[in-house]
Amino acid sequence: MSNVKQFNKNLCAFIDASPTPFHAVEEMRVRLQQAGFSALDERADWQLEPGKSYYLIRNGSSIVAFRCGKTPVHECGWRMVGAHTDSPNLKVKPAPELHRQGYFQLGVEVYGGALLNPWFDRDLGLAGRVNYENASGQLCSTLININRPVGIIPSLAIHLDREANNSRSVNPQRDLPVVLLQSTEPKDFRALLAETLAQQGVSDVAAVLDYELSFYDCQPAAMVGWNEDFIAAARLDNLLSCYIGLDALLTADNSEHTVLVCSDHEEVGSQSAVGAQGPMLESVLRRIAGSETAWQRAIANSMMISADNAHGIHPNFSDKHDGNHGPLLNAGPVIKNNVNQRYATNSETSSLFRRLCASCDVPVQSFVVRSDMACGSTIGPLTAAAIGVKTLDIGVPTFAMHSIRELAGSQDGFNLSKVLAGYYQLKSVVDSDRC
Template identity: 40%
Template sequence: MENPVAVDLVEFLNASPTAFHAVDEAKRRLKIAGYEQLSEREDWKLEAGKKYLFTRNHSTIVAFAIGRKYVAGNGIYIVGAHTDSPCLKLKPVTKVSKGGCLEVGVQTYGGGLWHTWFDRDLAIAGRVIIREQKDGSESYSHRLVRIEEPIMRIPTLAIHLDREVNDAFKFNKQSHLAPVLATAVKAELNKPAAENGSVEKGSSDGKTNTNQKHHSLLLQLIAAEAGCEPNDICDFELQACDTQKSIIAGALKEFIFSGRLDNLCMSFCSLKALIDSTSSESSLQDETGIRMVALFDHEEVGSDSAQGAGSPVMFDALSRITNSFSSDTKLIPKAIQRSYLVSADMAHALHPNYMDKHEENHQPKMHGGLVIKHNANQRYATNAVTSFFFREIAAKHKLPVQDFVVRNDMACGSTIGPILASGVGIRTVDVGAPQLSMHSIREMCAVDDVKHSYEHFKAFFQEFSHLDAKLTVDI
């Protein structure tokens, strides 16, 4: 029988081809669970025992539930993750024509395994800004779009034309990564005629003419999905997406094969844990703190943006929540020192074909539970105190836990953990579920670890305030 948590994850993944869609799906689930949406542009009037959410740029989302016994200055218990994954994003000018083919100009986002994007059936998803007419005046709307049909492909060069390709597959990211959209001949034959001339002609009414920057065929496909005319598209943020669905697979149905497991798997598990730990009337009855999930954009490129973990999003949330219950600003530093962050980002499972890439005493395995990440040089924010709390919760619930340290002769990656720990001053532990093929267009993880992660995060939300009261360090 399939694990219901893993089945739910697959549904979340298939609904979330981009960070925008992931936030939209998270918001949909939170609203069903009774979370009220706030606007950062407005004043907040919060109440103990209530549940709230807000988004920034529609690519970062923060949700929190306030304990009925919360008072200003108490701690906030957070699981943080990220909504973005390495991908190919469409350039501001995508119109590329070469060798009788229409291609789409893309730029690499993050540190992807770009060779895995060749010979995949690709679609497009993201958001568009659309011009509209309402009550006789011009206005604009923000819409998410998703073309699910495969419309593009990045073809490899035949081995007959590159005999050394199996020794080393080398490609130029500028020249060789452009997806083929159509042949020029077919595109010309299928071009619709505008009422007053060709669709390629410039606009005479002063409006932005996107046909000069993009193939009209591409705009027609996007407009059809957005429910507008091509010339009503003012701008967009779109990316190429693999059309293959996420699935539970393997001979024993023990794996999940999917894109974007890094880091939508952790985003989902933390989101579901928050929702389920605050679902009943009594869930927050004895809670003295605040339970929060923060899913950030732009982790894969350093988090330095208005909606990344390097922005004031976290501090703004902590401050505004505290200030909603007291005007005493001295309580904010107290609240920060009483708070705790679980930075949840997928971890590297031991690869059976490359076992020498792992330190021999730190080899996380699939099905082995969440991995606590350590790095003496602070590439991860874990220390003995923060890891103790996380292990103690695992031990109480008989949940497996593993440890990871990168080899001394290899560089170590990082997460939002050190960014938030240093930027906000919050106690932090770095963890993640083990996976293979990280940053490939198609990754894999274990079904059991999805369940372990969800249960671990849920127990954290339910019990951390009581556990925290039992250990004092700075006295």
């Protein structure tokens, strides 16, 4: 494991290179490959070996990486960490072209629970997956990242909306179309994509058929604050946890059965073929186990840590927190609790995590939402319900969650990675003795 400064440098580089889930999974794939992990094909027969490491990708946007331990998995189970690759954003519509007042704009849909006001007056790049037909009539797919300011959503001047500072709301259909260029001639967005792909070296595009493209803030991740106490970046929720889990997995040795799963579509409910409410993780674990009995025994010996960002107590809005449960940035990872099972934490899983943190000399905090406020959720309860594994919900405290740019402590990611690396090396996550 690197030191804190190197960790944060690598984290920022990872986030900057990952404007979409497709790019995040590709970045993780490269790092896993470099660390000796072998790619698996779900359509093929698997020949897994003890002590070896593997990964598989589904849809290009979800990934499962795992190490096969030295002992049979049914005897010791899996040490699992889960995160998600997606973040709230603005996605380009299938027929997005708008020609108004001499401006060419693209219509967008809001993906997830985005905080919309910060999207105005930002330099926006465009990235995602493009599917096309090549010159030979074959269906092909490629990633695209236009990492320069190709779009902007200008605010309405305060002179034309005198109540803007008191009550400006955002109508996604009317207010969010992105300005791309000035033109009196109609433009075809798919034709523009084909031209851009050609400029990026994809020269065999006969016709762009479809795409999954998102706008994103071109401003790179940065260390901020007088003493660089903070990391400011887009998509900290939840690329921060993806990177922490990956760093911990690569740091830990290969003695135990360990899993990192980073799923798409958490921000919209996880109900998809590649989401946490889908069958991806269970199907992988069942194939590793080899039989129904081995699967059942392995799950009984396993644990999942769901890592997703937590709400740090904001100094300007401290009344939004329960007085005894206001996590501070740079004060340790947060155990997330909810009696209504919006988080899957229970006293056994939280106790194990507290002991882990103590053994790594890392402080730990707790979060409970105010009793008069609704509680968000994570992949934790979904995974616990889907495969019956005991689960803990934790996360790094952040500000401005779901904004176009979020804020986290510069110490917290490194500290949580240390704890998760220790967790990956635990001989057992089951307490055999009950006092």
